[in-house]
Amino acid sequence: MAAGIDILELRRLEASGIPTDLALELMAIAPKVADGTTTAEEAPRIGQGGRILFTNKN
Structure with missing residues (x-):
C-alpha cells in the first residue's frame, strides 16, 4: 500500500x-x-452524504 494510507x-x-x-x-x-x-x-463519483456513485469509466 502507498505511504500515508490510513489503514x-x-x-x-x-x-x-x-x-x-x-x-x-x-x-x-x-x-x-x-x-x-x-x-x-471527480465530482460525479461522490454523491450526497459522501456515498460513492458507481459509474462506468469506459
Missing part, C-alpha cells in the same frame, strides 16, 4: 462492503470534496 479507515470502509480499490479512491477524493477543490471529473 484503519481503509479497513472500516472494506468492512462496510466497499471494495479496496474504490475505498482507496474515496479516501483520495474525500479531502478534496471537503475543501472544495474537487475536479469536474
Whole structure:
C-alpha cells in the first residue's frame, strides 16, 4: 500500500462492503470534496452524504 494510507479507515470502509480499490479512491477524493477543490471529473463519483456513485469509466 502507498505511504500515508490510513489503514484503519481503509479497513472500516472494506468492512462496510466497499471494495479496496474504490475505498482507496474515496479516501483520495474525500479531502478534496471537503475543501472544495474537487475536479469536474471527480465530482460525479461522490454523491450526497459522501456515498460513492458507481459509474462506468469506459
